[in-house]
Amino acid sequence: MNIESFIEHEKTKGELYNFCKFNRLPTGILLLGPEGCGNFKLGIKFIKKLLKIDILAHPDIHFLFPLPNLPKQKSNYFYNKWHNFLVNQPYGSLLDWKKTIHYENKDCKISLEQVEEALKMINLKSYELSHKVVIFWMLEHLNINAGNKLLNVLDSPPKRVLFLFIGENEKLILPTLKSRLLIINLKLISNKMIEKYLIRKFNLSQTKAQNIVSVSECNLNTIFKILNNNKNYLNINFIFWMRMLFNLKNKIDSLLRWGSKINSWNRDKNKSFLLFSLEIFRIAHRYKYDKNYINPFFDYKNFNWKQFCRYINTKKVSRINHLISDVIKGIDRYYFFLFHFLDLSFNINKILFNTQNL
Template sequence: MQFKEIIGQEKIKQQLIQTVKENRLSHAQLFLSPTGSGALALAIAYAQYINCVDKLENESCGICSSCRKYERYIHPDLHFSYPFFPKGKEDVAQNYIEEWRNMLLHDPYFDMDIWRSKLDAGNKQPNLPIAECHDIIKKLSYKAFEGGTKVLIMWLPEYLDKAGNALLKLIEEPPENTLFILVSQNQEQILTTIISRTQIVKIPKLSNVEVSNYLLAHGDLNEEQAVEYSFLADGNLIEAKALANDKQTDGSGTFTNWLRLGFGNKVPDLITFTDEAAKWGRENQKNFLRYGINYLRACCLIISGADELVKLPPLTLETAKKLSEKVLSLPMAEAIIAELEKAHYHIERNANPKILFLDVSLQLVKIIKFKTLPAGIQYIYN
């Protein structure tokens, strides 16, 4: 993967390239970024640039033997570690390398939900177990096969439990020409003993303009839709693409109509909506709920008088303002967001969608029509 394939992040790209040019490579680096910002893709492009045998000014050549192997993720000195769902005590990430490579070849922008869908996860929790730590130590103890830099890219080190301490000595005193790149989304969940041994590289979320430009270039969207989805995704390219690919709902139209049905206490129509939503499929259902959460957060900004921070397209913004002025209050919006977040959590865990959407629909009626808020949320009359 080359830097030019990565959306945005121009400042970080130049920063990484400069460390190679000036021979200032830190042997253990922690890439911290929000989900969907391209940190994993950056780590791979960085590793490819380091090992390219015919570097260009600000890019790997893409055609040397090393680059060709990197493009297919089969370079013998490129190693990956990632959370998986162990089937036994000796199971390691390498056993799922084909699924991992296929995932990267298909789209290097993905999250744990997408990765989970590619594996036989069942009800198991993702993990980086002690057997994986021992396998990393073993792999990196060998000399570089092609005489360059051995690179270990660990995706989501926050899934390391205390067994991760087995890697401390290796991270602190790695073999010659060995580079660790840890790609994380949550610094607070990483072992502090690991953080203290790494150089932190903070990667910002993508701008709305970068996301909307990508959607316009790669999707069948008009400019208004691209702007709307980029705003609701809030810099998360994964979520923006999911919203753009959701062909069964029309974004704000479907969601705001759902709210109106709740306000009108139109239970028969809500049941009809529930039947339709149950047919969307799990990913589309999750996209719809995430859309609603972000849409209502925009409404919260409008209600709070921070309209200038809302960058929805004109028609969607107009609808959001009407809802905020005539239907919603801040506590009501917060209560509905809480219900949608719970629904998203349960959909991820294979809840029955028909029962779930019916329950949330009835909660909408209680909150919007009858102003019955959950305990701890006080209703404020406009």
């Protein structure tokens, strides 16, 4: 999927672009909004517009982002990782970043050393751009000492230097720091706007677009992951699941082993798989009443699509959709996903194949 094509906050983008047009830049701007609202992506586009460049890997642009507490010579290793993250996951969360650098269980902060390095950069003569830019990603994870250092600079800012801050949790940002910034609050993009965009841009059915929005709760980070999932991989797992459920009495051990594998997936992967399963049941129901409708996902010769659809009817699909939707919506709350997935499997087995007791 082309990241550049994703929807944005057009009104706010216009306001930011006016800063460039009328040369009325404040010293510091904070784009504040919840995960998945697109504030980081919006900031990136604003900087590109301001500096009239296409890429942000430039000596006049400096990024600061949370890092584990490591010696300086080791922290340099993360900068290549960061630029890949910047390109591939502009809607990514802090957890996504920590997974990228394999520090999921470590505390990460923007350190005093990072801030001091950025301040050295802005005191040098500009390489070629109209402004020097310092971008802080996840401002709420700024070390207190680093924050105090930054306050002094914002009180007497150098000329032609812009500080751009990206943050999610206003309560965790130093009040003294916020008071010196122009704060632009962003909300999640509305569900109706995302639905229309998904239908138009990705040729999705209205039902699938609504399911994606419902599961993601309008979080662009989650939507991006769902749309980029490998459909072939999802096909294989769905077929494997249905085959076990068809003969579950003899395959309970296999279901338990496979369920443990599913349990090891991350939450986004679990959501994508169950959302895909919802879509397959919807397609099977449509095929039941329209034999000319072709399943856009399955092309496996060893899976009998027509035979599978014989077990489908309106009442069954309605009950299955309700069960799967409940599990999807509860994934973020479940501590032990395996139990709920197994319960879902037993219920679908009973609904589809009319088994009473195993």
